[in-house]
Amino acid sequence: MLYGIKGQLTLKSQQKQLVAQSVGNTRFVWNQFLAMWNERYQNNASLPPLTEYDLSNLLPTLKREYPFLKESDSTSLQQVSKELTQSFKDFFQNRSHFKHPKFKSKQRARQSYTSKNINNSIRLEGNYLRLPKLGWVQFRSGQPFTGKIKRATVTFTSAGTYECSLLVDDESQVATTKTHQMVGIDMGVSDLMVLSTGEKIKTIRFHQQLTTKRLYWERRVARRALKAKQKGIALSEAKNYQRAKQQRARIYRKEKNQRQDRLHKLTTELVQRFDVIVLEDLQTSNLIKNHSLARNIAAQSWREIRRMLEYKCARYDKELVIVNPYKTSQICSACGFDDGKHALDIREWDCPNCHAHHDRDVNAAKNILSIGLGQALVKQPKPLSVS
Ligand SMILES: [Zn+2]
Structure with missing residues (x-):
């Protein structure tokens, strides 16, 4: 394009x-x-x-x-x-x-x-x-x-x-070829994405990188608004206030641009590497129900990743599958054994049934992939049976 x-x-x-x-x-x-x-x-x-x-x-x-x-x-x-x-x-x-x-x-x-x-x-x-x-x-x-x-x-x-x-x-318009590779992705807060291949993509906190500058202008906006009020000047007329507001807007725009730029690179790479990409449906995920700042920012990125993958997959004839993340973090991806909920601080565990050692997020990503593949198969036309 x-x-x-x-x-x-x-x-x-x-x-x-x-x-x-x-x-x-x-x-x-x-x-x-x-x-x-x-x-x-x-x-x-x-x-x-x-x-x-x-x-x-x-x-x-x-x-x-x-x-x-x-x-x-x-x-x-x-x-x-x-x-x-x-x-x-x-x-x-x-x-x-x-x-x-x-x-x-x-x-x-x-x-x-x-x-x-x-x-x-x-x-x-x-x-x-x-x-x-x-x-x-x-x-x-x-x-x-x-x-x-x-x-x-x-x-x-x-x-x-x-x-x-x-x-x-x-x-991202570079023609992509079929790679016959599939991936499941577990979205998180400290790791933005964990892939079923075992790769972990860290979250970059652009918000924190610009914190000092942002706070500086936040305070100036507030102080100048107060000054204008004391002098009886309408905010729309207060030049100093307007200037500070512009500066603040520039910082926010920069932050947004940095994040957007990174997400574009990440999603383009995914679409180039994989033919089928499976994501968890965040509407039904309990990750979204927590309201901390870090989680809110992460949730914005997740929505953006999904939106980008939707149109990039459509454009390159790749498949995006959205699955319900139900139990993906507790089932063993090797044998399917369900040993109940693992507390959030348990990052690694051994399956009591098959003794496979699991990284919590990689295991979840693998489960997301296998649920997604099941769904993708259901949608495919059935092969003709030979009798
Ligand atoms: Zn197992």
Whole structure:
């Protein structure tokens, strides 16, 4: 799936000049190509329309004639071939809706150009974005993403700022192949997930990592609200209060983004590794009935994991099975013997029947898997009996 990410660029004066040059160059190439196209049509209207390839092949000649074009990233000029041929295609197909492509004027045209990512020529590291010709520039977007950057469009806005929008191909869209592997997952609080394979995925407490900052802004919001009240200023008018509220919102958003980003990576990995994924139904789980903060946050993550797995499984033709977690933590996954409830502090135990040694959560995950497989089998059409 392709999607866009937008952010602000902080440029040095030399980089600003380069952007202006690149914008001008794309406009110049557009106008050159368009003039050529029109002339060709006037000379012989029966010639077939030019292709993107035809136009791109003219670029080296143009560059020799107009050396300033070499200051542009070459993919941004190739992009012009693509856009112009597309404009003509649209026009030929639907003349009532699309106008004949026009020359671009310095004043009216959009101040932007688009570069293609070739061999990592465009990449993001932390808050820095690498762009062809410009090098590393500060990029602020506030939207973390996973995936590959396909294109970057740099725009000089009417507000006098520089923006960049990235076209991203979501990594989770990578075609998954059948692996014939199945997994049961036990969800928890200190371990976010325990897999029937024995793997344990720890909970990362993003909430705690940002605690100091969050408390700082929480207190400021409260104090500033009180001050505004004492002065008789409406909260909507109190600038200091509004600013603190914005800061607090930024911390919460950061926290949420970090958690979301991690859950995306985890669920994508699960869908890639397993063909059948079995989860316990949290509606019927007693985990949800406890109201501590850690559990509430965990419960949010569990819901999010389920939601992500639902659509990712559907998209990749994998199967998600939801089972009732009844007795999954007390039955022996090796022999099925039920020796009654184990207290929560018992993390490991031996089955009195078959003497298998169990880790509590891994055993639960294994039981969840076997219940899920039973359910998945019931749904399959019955094989024809041969008589
Ligand atoms: Zn047993």
